[in-house]
Amino acid sequence: MGVNERKIDLEQGLEIMQKGIVKLKNILEGLPETPFSSEDYMMLYITVYSMCTQKPPHDYSQQLYDKYRESLEEYIMSTVLPSLREKHDEFMLRELVKRWENHKIMVRWLSRFFHYLDRYFIARRSLPPLEEVGLTCFSTMVYQELKVKVRDAVISLIDQEREGEQNDQALLKNILDIFVEIGMGQMDYKNDFEAALLKDSAAYYSRKALSWISVDGYCPDYMLKAEECLKQEKDRISHYLHSSSEPKLLEKIQHELWSVYESQLLEKEHSGYHSGYHALLKDDKVENLSRMVRVFSKVSKFLDSLANTLKQHVTDKGTALVKQAEDAAGCKKADEKVVGLQKQVFVRELIELHDKYVAFVNERFQNQKLFHKALKEAFEALCNKGVGGSSIAELLATFCDNILKKRSSERLSDEAIEETLEKVVNLLAYISDKDLFAEFYRKKLARRLLFDMSANDDHERGILMKLKHQCGVQFTLKMEGMVTDMMLAKENHTSFEEYVSNNPNANPGIDLTVTVLTTGFWPSYKSFDLNLTAEMVKCVEVFREFYQIKTKHRKLTWIYSLGTCNIIGKFEPKTMELIVTTYQASALLLFNSSDRLSYSEIKTQLNLTDDDDVVRLLHSLSCAKYKILKKEPNTKSIAPTDHFEFNSKFTDKMQRIKIPLPPVDEKKKVIKDVDKDRRYAIDASIVRIMKSRKVLGHQQLVMECVEQLGPMFKPDLRAIKKRIEDLIFRDYLERDKDNPNLLRYLA
Incomplete structure (x- = not known):
């Protein structure tokens, strides 16, 4: 007969199952009992199978389901709860771990016996x-009754551990795993344990903080203790607390250690010690600062x-640097070179300040975004100030010029130059008016290139690459064009020399470089x-003929103000070589055919129209260091009534001298050029926006224009509005007839 044909009545079946359950209980309680054999297991399984597959009314599935629950409940009531109720503290916790493990074993075995029900x-x-x-049986009968006692016992052990006592951390982990497992996740752990732990921890560290601040009083000592406690709490989390508790527990502890004593920790002054955060910054106590941020x-x-x-x-440090520089610039005794x-x-000090605090934020302040933001705001305010009548944009351009030109006062290795230029470009990121830096830099780059003052071509190209990366392709387009022009000029000069050597009639008679x-x-x-x-005219004509053969569609405009000449001066003491500008050479050569010339005669014969140029020219030759011309009257300034003669008695210990023109303050011109370029940039931005949008509100157009131009300069709102009006006047835009605040683009 097959197993499914065997009839088992309810009492008989429950009796068989009860014997198996009793045997399981005895094994769990450690009582003398033979282990389950495969025959025992099959007997119990087949009994359940048969009772569940018999035809009604002999299908006893519900009764067996109830028997399963009743068996667990009876075991808990008769054995588990009494054993737990008689124990306390750590002994209760150990008993709970044992009973929970036994309960899981019992559920696992019973689930196998009654498997057909599942x-x-x-x-x-x-x-x-x-x-x-x-x-559920264990949760409702054991856990709900004991969870508060268990929670309090665990928290008590944790507080004892905080005071230095040793704990059985494996026991605590097993207990806390029960909180997690009972909730089938973290729910019961959070509600029944974590909330109380956070509350107790807050109270514990509140007491500790009061004790430390009262006894120690010195911020770094307080920080050492706080950091050690946080380390211990992190260890506690890794050993037995659930990982989800970490952010909440650490935040709660940090809050208690700081909130009440905020002002003391930030500006601590105790028994003559300046130990708060601000004082630590001032004294560069790097390790203590780092600890504060970690804690x-x-x-x-x-x-x-x-x-x-x-x-x-x-900001205070930077402002002090600015004041120091301004005081030096304002000193009446300081000459221009000293001020420079x-x-x-x-x-240099600004770069060092930036380096120092960027390193602080990256290495000591955990690279936190909040500190980077604070640093950015401080340097933005600082780098957009004026210093002794100069903008920082101008100073950075001058600083680069000083590093990059020959005979620099900054004697640096190639690696140091590259590193310093990188730092200058980093500072440029904080400057609003980057176009002002670009124009100053371009002016100085032009002088270095044209007068062969650049120390190293690789460095010149290197900083342009850095600027392009920082500010975009358009920022360096003209500068890169200048460098390329100088490379082409060398090739052009080689071609010109070949042309002259192959055409004897085209020889200019003197060495010529264009x-x-x-x-x-x-x-x-x-x-x-x-x-x-006449000699110079011939030079110009020869080169013009050469250049027209090479490029017929380009027009040459001669910039004599940038030219230099080497001329021979035959003075009575000795003959000397003079290095002068084309203007100065033209003026001196007039005296080959005239012994005495007036101011107006020189101006007329040279065809100069600007009196400022004439004054600078004659001052350099008659009133400065090298007096090649004698002036009547013999005063230190040039007047339109002055007369000039060749100074045949002039001499100098050098055989070869360079006679400079008085420097021109180019700052006003640079600012004027930048303002003009900005008008064009604003116009282009407005047209670009309106061409895309067709119709746009006046205020929105202004805001979009500010945003678009922001990377290069901070446009003045009044200037934008003025340019809008100008574009309306020039029929690029028009106002809506019904709504004057609405603008339309006219194609």
Whole structure:
């Protein structure tokens, strides 16, 4: 007869199952009992199978389901709870771990015995599975009764551990795993344990903080203790607390250690010690600062205060540098060269200040975004100030010029130069008016290139690459064009020399070098028809013929103000070589045919129209260091009534001298050029926006224009509105007839 044909009545079946359950209980309690054999297991399984597959009314599935629950409940009531109720503290916890492990074993075995219920009966009736029923029994009968006592016992042990006592951490982990497992996740752990732990921890560390601040009083000592406690709490989390508790627990502890004593920790002064955060910044106590940030890295309010303090500290340091530079610039006794050197020192100190606090934020302040933001705001405010009548944009350009030109006062290795230029470009990121830097830099780059003052071509190209990366392709387009022009000029000069050697009739008679520049790349220079001597005229004509053969469609405009000449001066003491500008050479050569010339005669014969140019020219030759001309009257300034003669008695210990023209303050011209370029940039931005949008509100157009131009300069709102009006007048835009605040693009 097959097993499914055997009839088992209810009492007989329950009796068989009860014997198996008793045997299981005895094994769990350690009583003398033979282990389960495969025959025992099959007997119990087949009994359940048969009782569940008999035809009604002999299908006892429900009764067996109830028997499963009752068996667990009876075991808990008769054995588990009494054993737990008689124990306390750590002994209760150990007993709970043992009973929980036994309960899981019992559920696992019973679930096997009653397995057929899970497969069919429970699925059809949508009842809780056997393992879930087993968990629920323990939860409702044991866990709910003991959870508060267990929680308090665990927290008590944790507090003892905080005071230095040793704990059985494996026991604590097993207990806390029960909180997690009972909740089938973290729910019961959070509600029944974590909330109380956080509350107790807050109270514990509140007491500790009061004790430490009262006894120690010195901020770094307080920080050492706080950091050690945080380390221990992290270890506690890794050993037995659930990982989800870490951010909440650390934040709670950090808050208690800081919130009450905020002002003391930020501006601590105790028994003559300046130990607060601000004082630590001032004294460069790097390790203590780093510890403060580590200890309170999860307290947002603290980090805000810290960031604001850092911002103010850096601002104060930078302001002191500015004041020092301005005091030096304002000193009546200081000459222009000393002021210039002081401004170079200022830039160097500004770079060092930036380096120092960027390193602080990256290495000591955990690279926190909040501190980077504070640093950025401090340097933006600092780098957009004026220093002794100069903008920082101008000072940075001058600083670069000093590093990159020959005979620099900054004697640096190639690696140091590259590193310093990188740091200058980093500072440029904080400057609003980057176009002002670009124009100053372009002017100085032009001088270095045209007068062979650049020390190293690789460095010149290197900084242009850095500027392009920082500010975009358009920023360096003209500068790169200038460098390329100089490379082409060398090739052009080689071709010219070949042309001259192959055409004897084209020989200019003197050594001639012409640098051809592309108009759009270079700064604008004064250009007018200087009356050249016959020798110079021949040079110009020879080169013009050569260039027209090479390029027929380009027009040459001669910039005599940039030219230099080497001429021989035959003085009575000795003959000397004079290195002068084309203007100076033209003026001196006039005295080959005239012994005495008036101011007006020189001006007329040279065809100069600007009196400022004439004054600078004659001053350099008669009133400065080298007096090649004698002036009547013999005063230190040039007047239109003056007369000049060749100084045949002039001499100098050098055989070869360079006679400079008085420097021109180019700052006004640069600013004027930048303002003009900005008008064009604003116009282009407005047209670009309107061409895309067709119709746009006046205010929105202004805002979009500010945003678009922001990377290069901070446009003035009034200037934008003025340009809009000009574009309306020029029929690029029109106002809507019904709504004057609405603008339309006219194609």
